[in-house]
Amino acid sequence: MSKSRMTPKSIRTRKKILDAALLLFVEKGYDQATMRQIAVQANVAPASIYHHFPTKEHIVQAFYDGVLEEHTQACVDILRRETRLEQRLREVVHKKIALAEPFKKFSGVLFRVASDPQNPLSPFSAQSSPTRDKSLAQFRQLVSGSSAKLPADVDLILADYLWLYQMGIILYWIHDTSEHSRKTYRLIERTVKLIQTLVELSSLPLIAPFRKKFTKLMLEFLPDREKQAGT
Amino acid sequence: MSKSRMTPKSIRTRKKILDAALLLFVEKGYDQATMRQIAVQANVAPASIYHHFPTKEHIVQAFYDGVLEEHTQACVDILRRETRLEQRLREVVHKKIALAEPFKKFSGVLFRVASDPQNPLSPFSAQSSPTRDKSLAQFRQLVSGSSAKLPADVDLILADYLWLYQMGIILYWIHDTSEHSRKTYRLIERTVKLIQTLVELSSLPLIAPFRKKFTKLMLEFLPDREKQAGT
DNA sequence: CTCAAATATCGAACATGTTCGATAATATAC
């Protein structure tokens, strides 16, 4: 697993395969690009690919892992520079879509695995996945590091639901056929503002009773999670 | 396509295949049940299955079509008997899950196709699918036939978003591992009440401005649709 | 009932993701 174990040759071949796969996936889509074609393009035997990736889907996963890493890096900057909740959310989600854009043509496969409850890679699955945990941690930091003063009950659930919100945006994006995904960016802009408004409203004492019922409901249907260390 | 064209023998064989497939899908799951096993169980040659179903996924689709038909039938009763919006929604969604329960083990495949934008069967795809249209029409009737007095802007979008809400419930249900999907039913109960509350609140003149901004936003990101005849 | 057209069935073959066992290349210890 650890990259330190990788021999230079292994790294080179892995990259050759990824380059070949990207080319073919973009050109013909995931299903139409066969492992044999990828092998030819990468100048290796089909069987060799399986030395570097457990399955064809894992090749796509590798691209997504790359996006995630770039995104994590970008978020460090964003979250250091910006303290307003709304702007933090806007930039983080915007960046995610922007980084994923080159892979849009075949990113539907990811939601394919995401929808399968049996699949351990599914972000909704009960078992914890490192991928989801990292992504969730990011949203926790997005919330906790912001300048927003949140009621305790809101603070308890906000990060998790912003994560879910992000999933919804991605689902919309995958089906968005407008040029350059303009509609998705527009949706982000509108919904981020809306969320900000809701968060502000949620602090009004007048509606506290309703809000508390609401957040209690939202907490109940979140997947169980271990208690986290304070902050 | 039309069933009137089906010869008796065709109907019998089709049923044999569906019975065999159901048995094996439930027993071993969709992926583990092979076409050859289904063929053996149904006492036909593998190739014969393809005379009745274009692909393996279409077998699952057939089960879903069955559920949809039963549900449509059940909804006629529900919507005739009950006029309160909340109760109509509760019963319609509850019934859907209840009817789908026998197929839960392999119903993830449906969301698999649902997530693929290329797939014309996807309920989110741009092209209209008869399946989605029927389902949407049901929710339009659910809203328009209810006793609720709705502001025009709410009325314009409510049905579509209740349909989307139902999709969310199904997604939750697919990943719900609690016994008898208790958590899903609980979620339905809670969210239906919440929706009712929101609909009631939406009629308060005090918050009309906010509501109108909100519904305008929601309308913008709904897929384009032809104008419907009045009612 | 007869027979041609339509339909249903089948065995064999194909395409593609994947596995296996053997071989070659590389890294590591001395």
Next chain:
DNA sequence: GTATATTATCGAACATGTTCGATATTTGAG
């Protein structure tokens, strides 16, 4: 530098969804 262990690569084979062409069965007109 040599021997050994580890790693990478490969050709061949396998499993499974699917297609093809031929054959059998059913349907429907006269």
